[in-house]
Amino acid sequence: MAFQRYKDLLQQKKKEFYLLCRYNNNPILKTFYKNYCKILSKVISVAKHMYYNEVICNSENKIKSTWKIINEEKGKTRSRPIIQFLKTNNNIVNNQKVMANIFSNYFLSVVELLNKDNKRDDKNTNPLHYLQNFI
Numbered sequence: 863m864a865f866q867r868y869k870d871l872l873q874q875k876k877k878e879f880y881l882l883c884r885y886n887n888n889p890i891l892k893t894f895y896k897n898y899c900k901i902l903s904k905v906i907s908v909a910k911h912m913y914y915n916e917v918i919c920n921s922e923n924k925i926k927s928t929w930k931i932i933n934e935e936k937g938k939t940r941s942r943p944i945i946q947f948l949k950t951n952n953n954i955v956n957n958q959k960v961m962a963n964i965f966s967n968y969f970l971s972v973v974e975l976l977n978k979d980n981k982r983d984d985k986n987t988n989p990l991h992y993l994q995n996f997i
Contacts, residue, residue, distance in 0.1 A: 869909075872902055 879895045914931050921927035933939070947956040948964060955961055 869906060872905070876902055
């Protein structure tokens with residue numbers, strides 16, 4: 863982004879002025895530095911405001927874009943952890959597809975175990991039987 867380059871350049875100049883003021887007791891230079899800092903802060907604030915307005919105006923989902931900007935400014939970033947490896951039966955697996963299959967097989971086996979515990983014989987039961995028992 864072009865703004866970022868200009869911002870970096872202006873902040874570099876600010877640092878140079880700071881170093882000049884630090885090693886120099888010239889009151890005019892210190893006043894210049896303070897004014898420069900105030901103006902730089904205002905310029906950065908206005909530039910951010912203009913950029914964020916443009917992002918929101920060009921967005922299809924304005925609320926989502928607004929919250930994304932708010933969270934960026936607050937420093938909240940959502941990063942989902944990526945599972946690098948999985949240890950099963952003393953084997954380490956790092957292939958994403960194999961890990962997905964391991965999870966899938968695990969959850970299918972849980973369903974099968976739950977079905978085994980349910981000892982009803984649904985094959986021979988007529989749904990009308992349930993209605994008659996309910997009434």
